[in-house]
Amino acid sequence: MAIQPSSPNDELGHGAATPSSRRQRTSVSTVVARQAVMILLVALSVGFSIAMPDTFASWGNFRVMVTSQTIVLFLAIAATFVLRAGEFDLSLGSVMAFTAVALGVLTEHGVNLTLSLVIVLLAGALIGLVNGVLVVRLRVNSFIATLGMLTVLSGATFALTGGRRADVYPAGLQDAVNKEILGLPALTYAGWLLVIVVWYVYEKAPVGRMLLFTGGNPEAARLSGIPVDRLKITSFLVAAVLSAVAGLLIAGYLGSVDPGIGSSYLMTPFAAAFLGATTIEVGRYNAFGTFVGLCLLTVGITGLQLMGGALWVSDVFNGAALIVAVVFGMAVGRARG
Numbered sequence: 001m002a003i004q005p006s007s008p009n010d011e012l013g014h015g016a017a018t019p020s021s022r023r024q025r026t027s028v029s030t031v032v033a034r035q036a037v038m039i040l041l042v043a044l045s046v047g048f049s050i051a052m053p054d055t056f057a058s059w060g061n062f063r064v065m066v067t068s069q070t071i072v073l074f075l076a077i078a079a080t081f082v083l084r085a086g087e088f089d090l091s092l093g094s095v096m097a098f099t100a101v102a103l104g105v106l107t108e109h110g111v112n113l114t115l116s117l118v119i120v121l122l123a124g125a126l127i128g129l130v131n132g133v134l135v136v137r138l139r140v141n142s143f144i145a146t147l148g149m150l151t152v153l154s155g156a157t158f159a160l161t162g163g164r165r166a167d168v169y170p171a172g173l174q175d176a177v178n179k180e181i182l183g184l185p186a187l188t189y190a191g192w193l194l195v196i197v198v199w200y201v202y203e204k205a206p207v208g209r210m211l212l213f214t215g216g217n218p219e220a221a222r223l224s225g226i227p228v229d230r231l232k233i234t235s236f237l238v239a240a241v242l243s244a245v246a247g248l249l250i251a252g253y254l255g256s257v258d259p260g261i262g263s264s265y266l267m268t269p270f271a272a273a274f275l276g277a278t279t280i281e282v283g284r285y286n287a288f289g290t291f292v293g294l295c296l297l298t299v300g301i302t303g304l305q306l307m308g309g310a311l312w313v314s315d316v317f318n319g320a321a322l323i324v325a326v327v328f329g330m331a332v333g334r335a336r337g
Contacts, residue, residue: 124244
C-alpha cells in the first residue's frame with residue numbers, strides 16, 4: 001500500500017521537484033542546447049578519427065579541411081551581416097564568382113594588380129549598394145531582389161569570358177594567398193582573422209548591437225534613434241565587399257576560376273550561419289558560432305566522403321543541417337516569446 005504524504009513538506013521530500021532543482025535542470029538543458037553544435041563537432045571528429053586514423057586524423061587532411069573552408073567562411077560571415085540586420089542575400093556566391101573572373105579579365109588585358117584590385121572591390125561595393133537600395137528604398141523583398149542579382153551576375157560572369165575559365169592572374173596575388181605560415185597557407189589565417197574582427201564588431205562595437213536591434217525590431221530601433229535604413233544598406237554593402245574579397249582569394253588560391261563556380265557556394269554559407277545562431281550565442285547570428293557551424297559541416301562532409309560517400313553526400317548533409325538549424329532557431333524563438 002502506498003504511503004501518502006501527510007503534508008506539503010513531506011510531499012516535497014518524497015521526490016517532487018523543488019524550484020532549485022527545476023532551475024538546475026533548466027540550466028543544464030540550456031548549456032547542452034547552447035553547446036549542441038560544438039558537442040556534435042567533437043563527437044564526429046573523434047568518431048571519424050577512430051574509424052580512419054590514417055586518413056581523417058592525418059595532418060594532410062586537416063590542412064585540406066581548414067584551407068578549403070576559408071572561402072565559405074568569408075561568404076558565411078558576409079551572410080551574417082545581412083541576416084543580423086533582418087534581411088537575406090542570395091547573391092554572395094555570384095558576387096564572389098563575378099569578381100574572381102573580372103580580376104582575371106582585367107589581368108589578361110594588362111591592368112596592373114593594384115588597379116585591378118581597386119576596380120574589383122569597388123564593383124563588389126556597387127553591387128551591395130544596389131542590393132541595399134532595392135531592398136530598403138524601393139521596398140523589394142530581399143529574397144527576390146538578391147535572387148534577381150544572383151541571376152544577373154551569373155549571366156554577366158559568363159559574358160566576361162565567353163563561358164571559358166579565367167586563368168590569367170597576377171603571380172603576386174597567388175604568391176601572397178598561398179604563402180605558407182606554420183604549414184598553412186596565408187588564406188587560412190585571413191579567414192581566422194576575419195572571424196576575430198567580426199566578433200569584435202558584433203560584441204564590442206556599438207554598430208554590432210545596433211545591427212542586432214535593427215534585425216530584431218526595426219520599428220523599435222527607429223524610435224530609439226537607430227538609423228535603420230542606413231544600417232541595412234551598409235550591411236548589404238559590407239557583405240558584397242567581403243564576397244568580393246573571397247573572389248580575390250579564390251582566384252589567387254586556385255589560379256583558374258570557372259564562371260559557374262558561384263552556384264556551388266549558394267547554400268553552404270547560409271547553413272553555417274544558421275547553425276552558428278544555434279551555438280555560442282543562441283538566437284543570434286555571430287562570428288564564432290558561424291565558424292563552429294562551418295567546422296561541423298566540413299568535418300561531417302569530409303568524414304562521410306572519406307568513408308566512401310558519394311558526391312551528393314555534401315548536398316544532403318548541408319541541406320539537413322540547414323533544416324535542423326532553422327527548426328532549432330524557431331523553437332528558441334517560441335521559447336523566448
